[in-house]
Amino acid sequence: MEILITGGAGFIGSHFADYMLRSYPNDRIVCLDKLTYAGNMHNLEGALENKNFTFVCGDIADEGAVEKLFCSHSFGMVINFAAESHVDRSIADAAPFIRTNVAGVQTLLSACVRHNVARFHHISTDEVYGDMPFDDEVTKFGENSPLRPSSPYAASKAAADLLVGAYCRTYGLFATLSRCANNYGGRQFPEKLIPVCISRALNNLPVPVYGSGQNVREWLDVYDHCRAIDLILQKGTAGQVYNVGSGECLSNNALVGDILGILGKSRSLIEYVPDRMGHDRRYCTDSSMLRALGWRPQVTLAQGLARTVRWYVENKRWLECVLSGEYLKNNAHYAATNSIK
Numbered sequence: 567m568e569i570l571i572t573g574g575a576g577f578i579g580s581h582f583a584d585y586m587l588r589s590y591p592n593d594r595i596v597c598l599d600k601l602t603y604a605g606n607m608h609n610l611e612g613a614l615e616n617k618n619f620t621f622v623c624g625d626i627a628d629e630g631a632v633e634k635l636f637c638s639h640s641f642g643m644v645i646n647f648a649a650e651s652h653v654d655r656s657i658a659d660a661a662p663f664i665r666t667n668v669a670g671v672q673t674l675l676s677a678c679v680r681h682n683v684a685r686f687h688h689i690s691t692d693e694v695y696g697d698m699p700f701d702d703e704v705t706k707f708g709e710n711s712p713l714r715p716s717s718p719y720a721a722s723k724a725a726a727d728l729l730v731g732a733y734c735r736t737y738g739l740f741a742t743l744s745r746c747a748n749n750y751g752g753r754q755f756p757e758k759l760i761p762v763c764i765s766r767a768l769n770n771l772p773v774p775v776y777g778s779g780q781n782v783r784e785w786l787d788v789y790d791h792c793r794a795i796d797l798i799l800q801k802g803t804a805g806q807v808y809n810v811g812s813g814e815c816l817s818n819n820a821l822v823g824d825i826l827g828i829l830g831k832s833r834s835l836i837e838y839v840p841d842r843m844g845h846d847r848r849y850c851t852d853s854s855m856l857r858a859l860g861w862r863p864q865v866t867l868a869q870g871l872a873r874t875v876r877w878y879v880e881n882k883r884w885l886e887c888v889l890s891g892e893y894l895k896n897n898a899h900y901a902a903t904n905s906i907k
């Protein structure tokens with residue numbers, strides 16, 4: 567089967583491409599990625615060595631390019647990771663978020679309908695539910711909880727979720743949706759909390775933490791996220807939303823403290839900075855629907871954090887390439903040679 571993975575040069579998409587190439591050696595994977603600042607072709611170095619993997623540079627919101635791509639392949643599955651994904655950037659400028667996360671998803675959905683794609687899966691986020699008060703340690707967001715996104719990023723993801731549901735109902739597209747908690751692992755762009763913390767601490771630089779650091783997030787290893795998507799592709803019901811969470815919820819203070827502990831650094835590196843506007847307080851999901859399909863996380867946060875810290879320590883070159891902007895030269899080479907003609 568030919569499978570389209572969009573946003574595969576980013577953090578989670580690149581892990582999913584590796585996962586699929588390993589798990590389904592008879593399938594062919596096509597990766598469509600615009601190579602924004604968040605895309606990094608170094609993330610796909612392993613995949614590019616596999617004869618079953620093809621990289622195409624292009625924009626999911628570019629109707630003409632998407633149509634050409636769908637005409638030159640026969641995709642049995644389309645899995646959408648492509649997104650603008652950083653909340654702070656959405657606060658500074660929401661426009662790219664609406665273009666990619668909403669219009670781009672609509673473009674992909676329409677192409678799937680026109681080309682009779684058998685299966686579409688969309689990667690969403692637990693942030694679409696909004697937040698809970700700090701002191702509410704009981705409530706968990708279920709798939710039917712109301713959508714109350716706080717940031718422009720989360721609002722754009724919620725809009726896409728509604729579009730996926732509408733294409734399923736109106737056109738009979740077999741689509742599923744997963745709303746995942748915060749992921750961690752290697753290759754995450756160092757603007758997100760965990761890689762920021764590791765890269766700053768490695769250089770004995772202050773580690774910025776928003777507000778008072780009380781904000782609670784649920785954390786999942788990226789490998790467990792890939793396993794969850796695979797299971798939903800195999801066993802999911804059309805039109806169904808699946809939460810994907812580990813149940814391991816902890817404050818940013820506790821998380822950063824743990825990372826500093828693993829690195830043998832002092833907590834005095836923590837520097838509290840003015841809070842993010844509209845900062846969500848607490849997230850926690852109920853993922854029993856996915857667990858009923860047979861999924862359980864295999865990696866605990868303690869194991870996964872230690873492994874993640876080790877990855878950044880062992881891959882200093884990757885980090886340097888990103889922080890210096892050198893990776894953009896490699897991206898430009900692929901953009902010039904692999905774009906949709």
Ligand SMILES: NC(=O)c1ccc[n+]([C@@H]2O[C@H](COP(=O)([O-])OP(=O)(O)OC[C@H]3O[C@@H](n4cnc5c(N)ncnc54)[C@H](O)[C@@H]3O)[C@@H](O)[C@H]2O)c1
Pocket residue numbers: 572573574575576577578579598599600601602603604605606624625626627646647648649650651652666670689690691692723745746747748749750755
């Ligand atoms: N990282 C997390 O903790 C997390 C948690 C839950 C859900 N998600 C969702 O998972 C998905 C992947 O997240 P990530 O952390 O890997 O993001 P990322 O920012 O690391 O990667 C996004 C990728 O999408 C590509 N892209 C952006 N705009 C594009 C466009 N118009 N056309 C084609 N490609 C485009 C980028 O070049 C990049 O390679 C996103 O949809 C995000 O909302 C992420």
